[in-house]
Amino acid sequence: MKNIERNVYLSNVEVEEALHTFLEKVMGINKEDSLEDIEVINSLGRITGKAVFAKYSSPNYNAAAMDGIAIEARKTYGATEAHPIKLKLNEDFIYIDTGDPIVHPYNAVIMIEDVININKETIQIISAAAPWQHIRPIGEDIVANEMIIPSHHQIRPIDIGALLSGGITSIKVFKKPKVAIIPTGTEIIEPGQKMEVGSIIESNSRVFEGLVYELGGQPNRYLPIPDDYDLLKAKLLEAVMENDIVIINAGSSAGREDYTSSLIKELGEVLIHGIATKPGKPTILGIIKDKPVIGIPGYPVSGFFVFETFVQPLINSFLGQKEERVKEVEAIIAKRIVSSLQYKEFVRIKLGKVGDRLIATPLSRGAGVTMSLVRADGTLVIPQNSEGVEAGEKVKIKLLKDMEQIENTLVSIGSHDLIMDIISNRMQKSYDKHFLSSAHVGSMGGIMALKRGETHIAPIHLLDTNTGEYNISYAKRYLPNEKLALIKGVKRIQGFMVPKGNPKDIKDFKDLTRKDIIFVNRQRGAGTRILVDYQLEKFGINGDEIVGYDREMTTHMAVAAAITSGTADVGVGVYSAAKAMDLDFIPIGEEHYDFLILVEYLENELTNAFLEVIRFQDFKEELLTMGGYGVEGIGDIIYIE
Numbered sequence: 001m002k003n004i005e006r007n008v009y010l011s012n013v014e015v016e017e018a019l020h021t022f023l024e025k026v027m028g029i030n031k032e033d034s035l036e037d038i039e040v041i042n043s044l045g046r047i048t049g050k051a052v053f054a055k056y057s058s059p060n061y062n063a064a065a066m067d068g069i070a071i072e073a074r075k076t077y078g079a080t081e082a083h084p085i086k087l088k089l090n091e092d093f094i095y096i097d098t099g100d101p102i103v104h105p106y107n108a109v110i111m112i113e114d115v116i117n118i119n120k121e122t123i124q125i126i127s128a129a130a131p132w133q134h135i136r137p138i139g140e141d142i143v144a145n146e147m148i149i150p151s152h153h154q155i156r157p158i159d160i161g162a163l164l165s166g167g168i169t170s171i172k173v174f175k176k177p178k179v180a181i182i183p184t185g186t187e188i189i190e191p192g193q194k195m196e197v198g199s200i201i202e203s204n205s206r207v208f209e210g211l212v213y214e215l216g217g218q219p220n221r222y223l224p225i226p227d228d229y230d231l232l233k234a235k236l237l238e239a240v241m242e243n244d245i246v247i248i249n250a251g252s253s254a255g256r257e258d259y260t261s262s263l264i265k266e267l268g269e270v271l272i273h274g275i276a277t278k279p280g281k282p283t284i285l286g287i288i289k290d291k292p293v294i295g296i297p298g299y300p301v302s303g304f305f306v307f308e309t310f311v312q313p314l315i316n317s318f319l320g321q322k323e324e325r326v327k328e329v330e331a332i333i334a335k336r337i338v339s340s341l342q343y344k345e346f347v348r349i350k351l352g353k354v355g356d357r358l359i360a361t362p363l364s365r366g367a368g369v370t371m372s373l374v375r376a377d378g379t380l381v382i383p384q385n386s387e388g389v390e391a392g393e394k395v396k397i398k399l400l401k402d403m404e405q406i407e408n409t410l411v412s413i414g415s416h417d418l419i420m421d422i423i424s425n426r427m428q429k430s431y432d433k434h435f436l437s438s439a440h441v442g443s444m445g446g447i448m449a450l451k452r453g454e455t456h457i458a459p460i461h462l463l464d465t466n467t468g469e470y471n472i473s474y475a476k477r478y479l480p481n482e483k484l485a486l487i488k489g490v491k492r493i494q495g496f497m498v499p500k501g502n503p504k505d506i507k508d509f510k511d512l513t514r515k516d517i518i519f520v521n522r523q524r525g526a527g528t529r530i531l532v533d534y535q536l537e538k539f540g541i542n543g544d545e546i547v548g549y550d551r552e553m554t555t556h557m558a559v560a561a562a563i564t565s566g567t568a569d570v571g572v573g574v575y576s577a578a579k580a581m582d583l584d585f586i587p588i589g590e591e592h593y594d595f596l597i598l599v600e601y602l603e604n605e606l607t608n609a610f611l612e613v614i615r616f617q618d619f620k621e622e623l624l625t626m627g628g629y630g631v632e633g634i635g636d637i638i639y640i641e
Contacts, residue, residue: 013272013274013275014275015275015309018272018275018283018285018310019309019310019313021271021272021285022271022272022285022292022310022314023313023314023317025271025287026287026292026314026317027317029287029290034049034174034175034318034320035049035050035172035173035174035175036172036173036174036175037170037171037172038170038171038173039169039170040160040163040164040168040169040170040171041160041164043155043160043163043171043173044155044156044157044160045154045155045216046154046155046173046174046176046216047152047153047154047155047173047174047216047319047320047321048149048150048151048152048153048155048171048172048173048174049151049152049172049173049174049320050151050171050172051147051149051150051151051421051425052147052148052149052163052166052168052171053145053146053147053148053166054142054143054144054145054146054147054148054166054167054168055144055166055167055168056142056144056166056167057138057139057142057143057144057166057561057564057565058139058140058141058142058165058166059136059138059139059140059141060138061101061102061138061565062101062102062135062136062137062138062565062567063099063100063101063102063135063136064096064097064098064099064100064101064102064109064134064135064136065098065109065134065135065136066098066109066111066112066134067096067097067098067111067112068095068096068109068110068111068112068113068114068115068134069087069093069094069095069096069109069110069112069115069123070093070094070095070096070100070102070103070106070108070109071087071092071093071106071108071109071110071129072092072105072106072107072108073107073108073128073129073130073131073132073133075087075092076108076110076125076127076128076129077128078128079125079126079127079128080126080127081126084116084124084125084126085124085125086118086122086123086124087122087123087124087125088121088122089120089121089122089123093106093110093123094106096109102135107131107132107135107567108129108130108131108132108133108134108135109129109133109134109135110125110129110133110134111134114126114127131518131547131548131551132551132567137558137561137562137565137567138561138562138564138565138567139557139558139561139562139564139565140558141165142162142165142166143555143557143558143560143561143581144166144167144561144564144580144581145557145580145581146418146421146557147421147424147425148162148163148166148168148374149162149163149374150424150425150428150429151320151425151428151429152320152321152428152429154216154321155173158374159374162374174318174319174320174321175318176216176217176218176319177217177218177243177244177245177315177318177319178217178218178220178242178243178244178245179208179212179217179218179219179220179243179244179245179246179247179311179315180220180222180239180240180242180243180245180246180247181205181208181209181212181219181220181221181222181247181249182205182222182225182235182236182239182246182247182248182249183202183204183205183221183222183223183224183225183249183250184224184225184226184227184232184248184249184250184260185200185202185224185226185227185250185298186226186227186228187199187200188200188201188202188224188250189201189202189224190202190223190224191203202224203300204249204250204296204298204300204303205221205224205249206221207300207303207304207307208221208247208249208296208303208307208311209221211307211308211311211312212311212315215312215315215316215319215321216315216319216321217245217315217318217319220239220242220243222235222239227259229259229262229263232248232259232260232263233263233266233267236248236263236267236288236293237267240267240288240289240291240293241289243291244291244318245291245292245293245294245311245314245315245318246288246291246292246293246294247293247294247296247307247311248260248284248293248294248295248296249296249298249303250296250297250298260284260295261273261284261295264284264286264288264293264295265286267288267289268286268287268288268289268293269286269287269288270284270285270286271285271286271287272284272285272286273285273295280297280302280305280306280309281297282295282297282302283295283296283297283306283310285310292314294306294310294311294314296311327399327403328396328397328398328399329351329358329378329396329397329399329403330358330394330395330396330397331349331351331358331359331360331378331394331395331397332357332358332359332360332392332393332394332395333360333362333380333389333390333391333392333393333394333395334359334360334361334362334391334449334452334454335361335362335391336388336389336390336391337362337380337382337388337389338387338388339382339386339387339388339389345381345382346379346380346381346382347362347363347379347380347381347382348362348363348375348376348378348379349361349362349363349376349377349378349379349380349397350362350363350375350376350377350437350439351377351378351397351399351406351409351437352406352409352410352411352437352455352456353406353407353409353411354411354453354454354455354456355453357453358406359411359453359454359455360378360380360395360397361413361439361454362380363375363376376400377397377399377400377401377406377437378397378398378399378400378401379397379398379400380395380396380397380398381396381398405435408434408435408606409435409436409437409606410427410434410435410436410437410456410457410604410606410607410609410610411437411439411454411455411456411457412436412437412438412439412455412456412457412458412459412595413438413439413441413445413446413449413450413454413455413458414439414440414441414442414443414445414446414447414449414455414457414458414459414460414596415440415442415443415446415459415460415461415526415527415528415593416440416459416526416554416555416556416557417459417490417492417556417574417576417593418556418557418574418576418577418580418626419489419490419576419623419629420436420438420459421438422619422622422623423436423610423613423614423619424436424437424438426613426616426619427609427610427613434605434606434609436610438459439455440554440555441525441554442522442523442524442525442526442527442529442554443458443459443460443461443462443474443525443526443527443530444462444474444524444525444526444530445525446458446459446460446596447460447462447474447475447478447479447596448478450479450596450597450598451478451479451482456597456601456604456606456607457487457595457596457597457601457607457610458595458596458597459489459593459594459595459596460474460527460593460594460595460596461492461527461528461591461592461593461594462474462527462530463527463530463531463534463591465534465537470591470592470594471486471592471594471596472486472638472640475596475640476640482598483598483599483600484596484597484598484599484639484640485596485597485598485599485602485637485638485639485640486594486595486596486597486637486638486640487594487595487596487597487611487614487635487636487637488592488594488633488634488635488636488637488638489592489593489594489595489614489634490593490623490629490630490631490634491590491591491592491593491629491630491631491632492574492575492576492590492591492593492628492629492630493574493575493585493587493588493589493590493591493628493629494528494531494572494573494574494587494588494589494590494591495572495573495574495575495578495585495586495587495588495589496570496571496572496585496586496588497559497560497563497570497571497572497573497577497578497581497583497584497585498563498569498570498583498584498585498586499563499564499566499569499583499584500582500583500584501584502584502586504516504517504569504570506569506570506586507586508539509535509536509538509539509541510539510541511570512536512541512545512546512570513541513545513546515547516569517546517547517569517570518547518548518567518568518569518570519546519547519548519549519551519568519569519570519571520548520551520553520559520562520563520567520568520570520571521548521549521550521551521552521553521571521572522552522553522554522559522571522572522573523552523553523554524552526554527591527593528556528572528573529552531572531588531591532572535588548568551568553571556573556574556576556577557577557580557581559571559572559573559577560573560577560578560580560581560583561581563581563583564581564582564583572588574628575587575627575628575629576626576627576628576629578628579626579627579628585628590630599639602637611635614634614635615634615635620634
């Protein structure tokens with residue numbers, strides 16, 4: 001056997017420095033493609049390598065939201081207690097259950113408890129139905145071509161449901177790193193073997209095996225190897241060839257039979273031997289054939305500490321994963337929540353730290369909206385017998401994500417555009433621990449959120465109908481005492497979104513008053529809604545003249561989905577949404593979609609990451625490929641005096 005000199009420690013490095021040195025070296029090595037395709041149904045706990053976008057809308061048909069009857073809304077107009085209306089089965093209505101498709105010509109559902117039975121063929125109603133009441137529209141939960149989950153996201157059970165609902169059956173994930181675990185020592189025996197004086201039952205490797213499984217790796221535990229240099233060398237070379245990471249347990253100290261350091265030095269490179277901590281001082285960090293090798297001390301407490309400190313972040317880095325801790329935090333609720341006295345309610349929450357305040361923004365509370373669970377950072381529990389919480393009230397939030405991620409999130413509240421998903425994914429992909437949270441409440445909602453100190457940036461596209469100027473006059477009017485800046489975004493084309501071929505020959509706003517045209521609108525306060533109302537005023541049109549004027553959607557994609565589903569003939573939105581849903585587009589005009597921000601947040605590290613992303617040339621090229629965007633001056637900053 002080779003004559004081995006007694007080991008000496010090469011260093012006494014601080015833990016943080018040792019970890020940084022080790023990870024930097026390992027991640028700097030060129031590795032083979034780290035992604036693989038797997039079926040969604042087998043993806044629980046895996047980490048996405050790329051953002052995943054919906055193939056289909058969910059629901060992909062207009063569905064009854066209640067048990068009751070499907071009717072044509074127009075046949076119920078004028079119904080009152082004094083003047084009830086009688087309806088005939090299969091002539092005026094059909095019975096329908098929750099989840100059943102709504103088929104032509106029906107466009108509303110009346111709950112069964114609001115129906116008065118006259119006989120088997122006849123019912124009576126005493127109040128009119130509004131078009132599309134108690135109907136889940138196509139795309140209420142998920143809209144085709146919208147992002148379901150971003151890259152570097154650990155897939156949860158609820159994500160699998162959302163992916164499948166969006167028509168996704170396979171995804172790209174980071175490969176599970178194969179982790180070799182080699183227990184060493186002449187004195188160790190396997191559990192169940194005969195115990196003798198000097199024998200130690202080997203258990204550390206089983207602990208490591210479980211931890212690797214828990215972290216998402218693939219453990220490969222070898223049989224114990226006695227303290228023999230040549231046997232250890234052969235097994236170490238075998239493990240390096242078969243695995244991505246190698247753990248050698250015991251043999252890392254300075255004893256006569258502690259060979260790990262010498263073996264790594266002979267076969268590769270010892271980066272660090274000895275860290276400034278107790279327990280765990282004899283830790284060895286090295287590289288053999290471009291594979292990380294960790295020598296872990298044999299004492300169980302030391303072994304667990306070293307695994308947690310060095311192996312866990314190494315596995316996480318292979319998986320593109322960030323460690324998460326679950327706990328409860330106190331936050332300020334951004335919006336009043338009204339709750340029933342009858343129920344204990346769980347409200348999904350989006351969190352963001354603005355200044356020194358943690359802001360909790362409620363997400364959609366609909367029972368069928370799976371995406372609110374996917375996007376949630378935490379949960380607010382409203383107890384039974386409570387009427388809810390008021391805006392500005394401090395509440396306890398049960399975290400679903402790591403607090404570090406939430407604190408490193410740039411909060412965006414305001415107008416919706418597809419580019420927000422793209423920016424979010426690029427920030428998460430390109431900047432470690434930098435995230436973007438985007439809530440869609442319309443341009444005016446964004447300005448009010450900025451005024452209340454609930455957001456870092458507010459995407460807006462507000463037309464001053466007196467001057468024809470976008471955004472600046474609104475900022476001055478509603479935030480007169482604040483130091484503001486406008487980060488220039490994109491010029492985008494707004495227009496009519498209509499089915500392929502424009503079957504109803506829609507040309508301008510005057511066509512919206514036709515009785516054969518059903519319109520779908522945006523919510524009050526949205527920049528697009530302001531544009532629509534401005535144009536209607538120019539044409540002398542009252543909203544009451546337009547069928548569907550009061551039907552509101554919160555995003556451009558939701559408007560496009562309504563048109564695709566056939567529940568509307570036309571809506572106003574951006575070209576990119578029309579293109580994504582394969583609709584025809586009739587331009588109305590160009591507008592400015594910018595980002596309003598307080599000057600004090602311009603030097604924020606998260607804001608800088610946001611600015612870098614939107615200024616990247618390949619980001620601009622991606623927008624130009626999507627169509628409907630102008631990118632000249634994007635990322636420029638205008639200070640508002």
